[in-house]
Amino acid sequence: MTQAMTGAAPAGATARSPVVEQMTSDFDAFFRGRAPALLRTAYLLTGDKHLAEDLVQDALARTFRAWRRLSDGGNPEAYARRVMYHLQVSMWRRRRVVETMPGELPEHRDHSDHAHNAVERLALRRALQALPARQRAVVVLRYFEDHSESETADILNCRVGTVKSHTARALAKLRELMPEIDLSEGVTR
DSSP, rough: OOOOHTTTTOOOOOOOOEEEEEEEEHHHHHHHHHHHHHHHHHHHHHHHHHHHHHHHHHHHHHHHHHHHHHHTOOHHHHHHHHHHHHHHHHHHHHHHOOOOOOOOOOTTTOOOOOOSSSSHHHHHHHHHHSSSSSHHHHHHHIIIIIOOHHHHHHHHTSHHHHHHHHHHHHHHHHHHHHTOOOOOOOOOO
């Protein structure tokens, strides 16, 4: 009899349990749905497309390893963002030099970002790269990903007061670097 007729797995292959199949399927759906947003965040954190792709890949690999725990009431996206932030800080500490490659910010599908023209987009990217890693992460999470102060604190594993102080310092620095951009309107939740 052939394998197709018996439904048996090929010799030497291990059959996966239904639980593992479901977890893999759930993670695959999470990956397809959230990978583009995670890549945008990673790009804003690193300023480099290739580093951003590596960062997302590493974060998603770690998220998959923790998937059983996360799928039982955890928040996989917050976990992946926290991992991305910590990996980015580790990369930054090791390198201390940010490699800058020409390119544009990845497009946001709903076109709600306010940096429509290329000059503003380039200036914004340069200004973000001038911020310390922790301040950059706070700005990205608060203003690009639209997280509340509380959510940002959870993702970065710090206190809300720390998020507020990093936000204030980052916005002051961005105002100094980009006086032509109005930063007075922000997320206030």
